[in-house]
Amino acid sequence: MTLRLNHPVMIASGCGGTGRELAPYLDLDGFAFVTRTLSRDPRVGTTASRMAEAPSGLLNTLGVHNPGLAHFLDEELPWLVGAGAQVFVSVAGATLGEYAELARLIGRAPGVAGIEVNVSLPDPGGAGIFEAREPFHAASAVAAVRRETPSDLPVLAKLRPDVSRVVEAARAVVEAGATAVVVGNAVPAAMPDGRPAGLSGPAIAPIALRCVSEVCGRLPDVTVIGCGGVAEAAGARALLGAGAVAVQVGTALLRDPTTATRLVADLQEDQ
Ligand SMILES: Cc1cc2nc3c(=O)[nH]c(=O)nc-3n(C[C@H](O)[C@H](O)[C@H](O)COP(=O)(O)O)c2cc1C
Incomplete structure (x- = not known):
């Protein structure tokens, strides 16, 4: 099974809202859109402050806040599919059984383009x-999802940017x-008050590049999507040059929601 994308830019999980928030700035038709990470049941997530600025980056501790899969399938997916988005549903479960159940339900939903298995939460224990x-x-977790997913649907695995373990x-x-x-x-980082958080944005671009270079260099047959700190064409080109087939854009969208459209146009000029 191969991954088919219309162009090498995707919307990263959790950074495009439900899609509706991005729509005024981005034509979702044909765009690969990864949903925020969904669990089977709704989760309120972190109730204390959830985001803070860091030098050249953003800290977040959302705790997998989401409305649950059933709400997504009923209320959000039809709109995204209607907008023409190539929808990848990001999932995380408390147990391997929950990963399997999520895959079973998503596999039957019309219009889904693939599943992204989130096995890289910065604080999975804290989020349960x-x-x-x-x-x-x-x-x-990936095996549990793959077993329950129709064979023609791609399964992406989103990995932690841990240079020492990412190839393995x-x-x-x-x-x-x-x-x-x-x-x-x-x-994985910390909020100013010390609570576990995830650091994203330009600060992590060199880490993402190192991880992508390691995986592409050591596992040349593996299809790699680079993610971390992409805000400009130069950053995207660096990840693509290291061997990624596409990049995901996250934090940059919060600052300028037109970033993804611009990146597509800039990269098209390279061809
Ligand atoms: C506000 C916010 C929410 C996020 N939510 C999720 C999420 O639900 N699932 C996930 O896998 N990653 C989530 N991420 C991580 C991004 O998808 C991305 O992997 C990470 O931020 C690194 O890329 P970036 O530097 O381009 O943002 C989130 C990031 C931010 C800033």
Whole structure:
């Protein structure tokens, strides 16, 4: 199974809202849009302050706040599909059984383009999510999803940007059936008051580039999507030059929601 994208720019999980918020700035038709991470049941997430600025970056501790899969399938997915988006549903479960159940339900939903398995939350324990500490944990979650997903739907595995383990993790999830790997997520960090958080934005671009370079260099047959700190064409080109087939854009959209459109146009000029 191969991953088919219309162009090499995707909307990263959690940074495009439900799609409706982005729509005034971005034509979603044909755009690969990753939903925020969904769990089976609604989750209120973190109730204390959730975001803070860091030098050249953003800290967030959302705690997998989401309305639950049923709400998404009934209320959000039809709109996204109607807008023409290529919808990848991001999932995380408290258990491997929940990952499997999510995949079973999403696999039957009309219009879904793929599933992104989030095995890279910066603070899974705090959020009550299955902790993919070791590569085999990440592989178990991916295997649970792959087993329940129709064979023609791609399964992406979103990995932690941990330079020392990312190659091993990529190998493990691909052996478990991932179609492609997303490298990576926000970097584990802390809010100013010390609570666990994820750091994103330009500050993590060099870390993402290192991780992508390692995975592409060591596992040349693996399909890699780069994610972390992309805001300009130069950053996207660096990840693509290292071997990624596409990039995901997250934090930059919060600052300028037209970023993804601009990136597509800039990269098209390269061709
Ligand atoms: C506000 C916010 C919410 C996010 N929500 C999710 C999420 O629900 N699931 C997920 O896998 N990643 C989530 N992320 C991480 C992004 O998808 C992305 O992997 C990360 O921020 C690194 O890319 P960036 O530097 O371009 O933002 C979130 C990031 C931010 C800033």
